[in-house]
Amino acid sequence: MTDMKIEDYLAQGGKLTNPSNVPARYRAELMRLMATFVDSELAGAAGFADVINAGPGIKERIAAAKIVMEKTDNADKVLKIMGEFGANTEKYANHHPWADRLPRDADIGTNRTEGDMRLAVFNYPLAGWSDAVVMNLLMGLAVGVQMKEFTGISYAPLAEAFREIAPVEARHAELAAEGLERTSADNRQASVDYWWPRVAASFGKDVSTRATQLEAYGLRKASNADLREEWAATATKALEKFGLTAPKG
């Protein structure tokens, strides 16, 4: 059997299976992708933890606590894989104040804050229970769309971790929908209007400088714009059930 370049192997859909056989640049892109997920889950869980007590009833508080616990667990699953590449997992979990948020009216577009890789949307504060539920529904559906990409990723141990994570995250979106059904707060549409563009921005810029390379590495398939469109269609339908509408434009 002849030797094959690892780049050619990846371009043909090959899977990598442990840290010793990944090229340096692939390693870096994979680490960045994992850090983005871990930071977003940790920041998401930390932000949501504050909302548990705002739940209107026991059931809601249980659901919120479950979401906080499971998102932290999902972060742990991926952080473990980063650890196999040398990341210091104990320090990593504590190197950043994950509960920190910017002011509600900050406008940072798709930018990250200094020092962590959480998606921009996790830098905005939640404003009470129904606002948290709306955010969780919209973001939960966005994660669902992303998971379809992530479960097919070329680093097999990570693809497997995501296959375990995907149904858990899907359930969080369902819990959000159930929660929304039980809230009748009249500011729900205002929350949708606030979170919609911010969740939409979490799919990244339309023109991504790294897309070609990530695709060649088997770390992504669909474009940011395609994923965002898929989410917008799903989320619009989900909101309709509650008499809510997606903002235009």
Place this chain on the structure above:
Amino acid sequence: MARFHKLTVTDIHKTIRDAVVVTLKPDDPAAFDFTQGQYLTFRRDFDGQELRRSYSICAGRDEGILQVGIKRVEDGAFSTWANEDLKTGDTLEAMEPMGSFFIPLEPGANRHYLGFAGGSGITPVLSIIKTTLAAEPASQFTLVYANKAVNTIMFREELEDLKNRYMGRFNVIHILESDAQEIDLFTGLVDEEKCAQLFKHWIDIQHVDTAFICGPEPMMLGIARALRDHGLDDSRIKFELFASAQPGRAPKKAGKAAKAGNKGTEAVITLDGASRTVSMNGQTSILDTALENQMDAPYACKAGVCSTCRCKVLEGEVDMVANHALEDYEVEQGYVLSCQSFAVSDKVTVDFDQ
């Protein structure tokens, strides 16, 4: 973070001319409670340079021993040493078992597993076969085992013994590249076409629950394509790549250069095959210098803990102010965390591609 532990060699024997099976007794047995299909990463110093190599465990979980198979690869310092100089009583250092080349076992399961192994790729697959057949009394396992010739088949006798012990539940198909066999189908390479033929005549692919593939790149691709064509999606295919070449670790160390003057530093930064020469000062990290110059350098935590921003210093001297992720041997080879590293010499050359 995984740590290294000491293990004593209690037995070492040849399985074929250029492969040994090494039995190990760990000082800390609890740390080596492995799952079938996992591997151990060893480290050893060769002429002042630390080498790390991973080898799969070939023992079954229920056997009560820890055993790895090491096939000698051409010019491979570690594998040659293990095959020629390693002896009973020697001490090795290895990290705890790692890897996810397995699926959870269920004693009551009635599954049909299909394994593909190329050459020394048999090592983790053997561990999986032994463990699975013992733990799931109603499950079956079919192994397609690719080798150059009869005399390069690792664990040939052990596989025969397993066939006898698990009559009717374990089946091996040997495919040999150069030795002719009675059935034409069993000669040649295990590629997509060969798999398609096997699925037509010999393997009931419709009833396969999970497939395991372990071998070199082209073999993995061909088999995976054939399996997907026959309805197995990636969640039912387990991969373990035995790459033909582990990434090279050049022994070249970063050369010491003159101390930086007040003029600032000229930095040559290579990323994605392109090199740029930029000027930097002692107060800006290599990472920030790259980012300020519109280079899309990789990073995540910027706190020295995740190692995403790792690069290699090829020339000049840098000061790494914090390091919670790189290990000593990586630092010796010239790797630094670019988010924590500042230029000391007048000229610094770094590479993110190595």
